[in-house]
Amino acid sequence: MPYVYFQTFGCQMNVADSNELCDRLGARGYQPTEDPAFADIIVVNTCSVREHAEQRAQVRIGEYARLKKKEAHLWVIGCMAERLGEVLKKKIPGVTAVIGARSIDQIDTIIDSLLPNQTIESLSVKKIHEASDFVSVMRGCDNYCAYCIVPYVRGHESSIPASILIDTIRKKVETGIREITLLGQNVNSYCDNGVDFPDLINKVADINGLQRIRFTTSHPKDCSEKLIRTMAEEPKCCRHVHLPVQAGSDRVLGLMNRRYTAAQYRERIAMIRQYMPNADITTDILVGFPSETHEEFEETLALVREIRYTTAFMFAYSVREGTAAAGFPDSVPQEEKLARLRTLIDLQTDITKEIYAGMAGEQVELMLGARQEKRRRDWMARDNGCKRALIACDGAESGMILKATVVRVSGMTLICERTAL
Ligand code: 5AD
Numbered sequence: 186m187p188y189v190y191f192q193t194f195g196c197q198m199n200v201a202d203s204n205e206l207c208d209r210l211g212a213r214g215y216q217p218t219e220d221p222a223f224a225d226i227i228v229v230n231t232c233s234v235r236e237h238a239e240q241r242a243q244v245r246i247g248e249y250a251r252l253k254k255k256e257a258h259l260w261v262i263g264c265m266a267e268r269l270g271e272v273l274k275k276k277i278p279g280v281t282a283v284i285g286a287r288s289i290d291q292i293d294t295i296i297d298s299l300l301p302n303q304t305i306e307s308l309s310v311k312k313i314h315e316a317s318d319f320v321s322v323m324r325g326c327d328n329y330c331a332y333c334i335v336p337y338v339r340g341h342e343s344s345i346p347a348s349i350l351i352d353t354i355r356k357k358v359e360t361g362i363r364e365i366t367l368l369g370q371n372v373n374s375y376c377d378n379g380v381d382f383p384d385l386i387n388k389v390a391d392i393n394g395l396q397r398i399r400f401t402t403s404h405p406k407d408c409s410e411k412l413i414r415t416m417a418e419e420p421k422c423c424r425h426v427h428l429p430v431q432a433g434s435d436r437v438l439g440l441m442n443r444r445y446t447a448a449q450y451r452e453r454i455a456m457i458r459q460y461m462p463n464a465d466i467t468t469d470i471l472v473g474f475p476s477e478t479h480e481e482f483e484e485t486l487a488l489v490r491e492i493r494y495t496t497a498f499m500f501a502y503s504v505r506e507g508t509a510a511a512g513f514p515d516s517v518p519q520e521e522k523l524a525r526l527r528t529l530i531d532l533q534t535d536i537t538k539e540i541y542a543g544m545a546g547e548q549v550e551l552m553l554g555a556r557q558e559k560r561r562r563d564w565m566a567r568d569n570g571c572k573r574a575l576i577a578c579d580g581a582e583s584g585m586i587l588k589a590t591v592v593r594v595s596g597m598t599l600i601c602e603r604t605a606l
């Protein structure tokens with residue numbers, strides 16, 4: 186039996202693409218393995234958002250090229266594959282195919298050309314370890330934030346027809362999936378013949394057996410009241426909004442081409458909290474953007490203190506060739522960018538811990554995720570927002586939803602006990 190090994194860098198969209206490829210290879214008889222040295226195909230799914238992510242992937246690909254079986258395939262897919270293309274084969278000997286992010290739609294044809302002698306043997310019967318899965322509802326991005334490479338590597342926005350999505354999700358639910366995360370760079374631009382994203386949520390919510398719906402990412406400029414109202418009214422929708430702010434200063438937001446002011450962003454947050462007072466709100470923040478002054482960075486800190494995100498992804502600006510910001514004069518030294526990042530991470534970590542600590546004694550509704558390998562009674566779980574939890578229970582399975590009490594909090598994990606019914 187042939188084996189495939191996956192290494193996925195980057196965002197959840199890459200995770201979704203890797204899962205998709207894994208399914209397609211599964212249909213051709215390939216089983217996933219945890220050991221790259223044992224694999225017949227090694228797939229490295231790459232991210233180009235920051236230079237560091239590309240460097241890490243290249244080192245890892247080099248390692249796989251050395252340890253792989255002589256005849257094994259080594260495929261590089263995703264955003265860096267799109268950006269650098271066939272050059273990667275020359276740069277890292279041993280790479281046998283480069284499949285860019287934009288080609289993922291034609292993945293079946295590509296696999297057929299790369300594995301010409303493989304016939305489809307059986308329909309993939311994927312064992313469900315976790316009842317949660319991702320589905321990309323749109324691809325590409327038309328926002329052209331000044332720092333971001335994504336529109337160049339992933340191309341223009343296009344929405345996947347709702348009928349295809351509903352069919353895909355229904356099939357997943359039949360195999361045991363109970364929670365779906367709908368993915369797009371900007372889900373609020375979703376549009377399929379008049380079906381917008383809130384309409385899509387309503388259609389997905391109608392699928393019997395599906396218990397939870399999550400989604401990411403919303404661009405603040407078009408995070409609509411209709412979306413938030415739909416979330417609030419649909420019990421299957423988790424109370425979590427990921428709303429990347431990037432910066433707290435209007436001048437920096439303008440340079441970034443984000444098309445909202447800090448005041449408009451604050452209004453969106455107020456609207457979300459009005460509809461869903463206990464929602465978890467999370468964000469992405471970028472510090473050290475070219476010419477960001479210390480005072481402007483302080484505006485970001487002030488906004489973080491005020492909004493109190495449950496968690497945040499925080500980054501130091503990294504120049505991406507070909508983007509608008511790559512041509513901006515940058516007066517912020519690298520050490521200063523890293524120092525700002527440390528300050529921000531320290532602040533946000535304190536806030537995250539306080540928010541978690543405040544959950545002690547609360548009642549939560551958990552969905553079980555994966556079972557712990559070592560202590561088999563312990564399950565990783567998630568509450569109805571985005572908080573992680575740990576709960577011990579017997580006779581359980583992934584996807585089960587149960588009521589629980591937070592008995593204590595350990596850092597960023599809620600330690601829970603099942604509430605007697
Ligand atoms: N440098 C640093 N962070 C970046 N991001 C996007 N481009 C860059 C860059 N050039 C961050 C943004 C975005 C997240 C996915 O990655 O915060 O929201």
Ligand code: SF4
Pocket residue numbers: 326327328329330333334335336370371404
């Ligand atoms: Fe990049 Fe901006 Fe598009 Fe997000 S919205 S993918 S940050 S260009």
